[in-house]
Amino acid sequence: xxxxxxxxxxxxxxxGGISIINCAYExxxxxxxxxxxxxxxxxxxxxxxxxxxxxxxxxxxxxxxFNKSAKQFSLHIMDSQPGDSATYFCAASNTGGYNKLxxxxxxxxxxxx
Amino acid sequence: xAVVSQHPSRVICKSxxxxxxxxxxLDFQATTMFWYRQFPKQSLMLMATSNEGSKATYEQGVEKxxxxxxxxxxTLSTLTVxxxxxxxxxxxxxxxxxxxxxxxxxxGPGTRLLVL
Numbered sequence: 001x002x003x004x005x006x007x008x009x010x011x012x013x014x015x016g017g018i019s020i021i022n023c024a025y026e027x028x029x030x031x032x033x034x035x036x037x038x039x040x041x042x043x044x045x046x047x048x049x050x051x052x053x054x055x056x057x058x059x060x061x062x063x064x065x066f067n068k069s070a071k072q073f074s075l076h077i078m079d080s081q082p083g084d085s086a087t088y089f090c091a092a093s094n095t096g097g098y099n100k101l102x103x104x105x106x107x108x109x110x111x112x113x
Numbered sequence: 114x115a116v117v118s119q120h121p122s123r124v125i126c127k128s129x130x131x132x133x134x135x136x137x138x139l140d141f142q143a144t145t146m147f148w149y150r151q152f153p154k155q156s157l158m159l160m161a162t163s164n165e166g167s168k169a170t171y172e173q174g175v176e177k178x179x180x181x182x183x184x185x186x187x188t189l190s191t192l193t194v195x196x197x198x199x200x201x202x203x204x205x206x207x208x209x210x211x212x213x214x215x216x217x218x219x220x221g222p223g224t225r226l227l228v229l
Contacts, residue, residue, distance in 0.1 A: 032217065043119075043206050043220040044157065089156060097217030098210040100147050103156045 002027060004092050006104025013111050019077040021107045023090035026071065032097030035064065035075045036089045038106075044089060047075070049097065080111045116140060117209050119221035126197055127229055134192045134224045136163075136207030142187035143209035147218075148180075151204040163190040163207075197228040 005024045013019045023033075034049035050057045050064040050073065057064045063076040077084055090104040120135045136146055144165045149157040161182055162170040169182035179201075181193040194201050206223045 034218075036220075041204075041223070041225070043223045045220070046216050046218075049217075093217075098145075098212065100159050100162060101157075101208070101218060102159070106156045108154075 002102050004090060004102050004104040006090050006107060008107060009105065010108045011110070013080045013109065015080065015082060015111055015113050017080050017111075019080045019084070019109055019111070020074060021088055021090070021109075022072065022074045023092075023104050024070075024072045025092050025102075027092070027094075028071070029094045030092040030102075031095070032093045033064070033066065033073050034091050034093075034097065034101070035062075036091060036103075038087045038089065047088075051096075077109075080109075082111045082113050085109055085111050116211070117207065117219045117221040119205075119207060119224050121224060122222060123225045123227075125227045125229065128198050129196055131193055131195045132197055132226060134194075134205055134207075134226075136190045136192070136209070136221050138188045138209045138211070138219070141209075141211050143190075143211070144187060145210060146184065146190040147208045148182065148190075148192050149206045149208070151206060151223075153204075157206060160192075163192075165190075194226065197226070199228045202226055202228045 035047045036044035037047050038044045048059045048062045050066050061078045066073045088107045091101040093101045118137045146163040148160045151157045160175045163182045163184040165184040184190045207221045208218045
């Protein structure tokens with residue numbers, strides 16, 4: 001019940017296209033859903049996060065869609081750029097995100113010019 | 114700028130030796146810190162929760178005696194890999210929760226451990 005399932009494992013998108021990564025969870029106590037971007041050899045960096053009281057959150061080219069009833073959330077990267085090529089992790093936590101994070105398996109995104 | 118630091122960033126050691134990794138919150142106090150391990154091309158797996166002034170809480174399957182955690186102050190947690198072996202080679206990352214902003218967890222830059 002602690003798992004967060006992420007798909008796809010890898011994704012190739014052309015420059016300017018839309019990248020979509022999906023995650024699903026089981027634990028209804030989760031109340032904080034962040035997305036992290038990680039480059040090789042670096043720690044993860046927060047991209048955008050959402051809480052279950054909203055269904056969508058947009059920050060620049062990044063949008064999270066959240067479906068509470070389906071226990072699913074997704075990351076959309078609009079106008080994908082080669083610099084977006086990285087590994088993306090969804091995660092979930094309870095107590096507003098101040099507790100431990102449970103990470104998805106990760107998606108390796110490659111944006112081709 | 115960085116709000117959580119780790120030291121060292123990279124360490125190479127011989128099998129059987131112990132290695133200490135430090136995690137510091139730079140401009141805030143953290144009564145709790147989290148330690149993760151990440152193998153190549155895999156996700157971050159929580160190892161333990163470090164609690165200031167009390168014992169760490171380890172995740173199932175993580176050996177307490179092998180991965181010693183000490184939360185000595187409100188800004189410092191250390192992870193000591195004792196009697197390291199090649200299979201302990203990994204990327205170790207810490208995080209610290211911080212209240213008062215949109216971002217709830219700040220991650221360190223990670224420590225690459227290679228055991229020969």
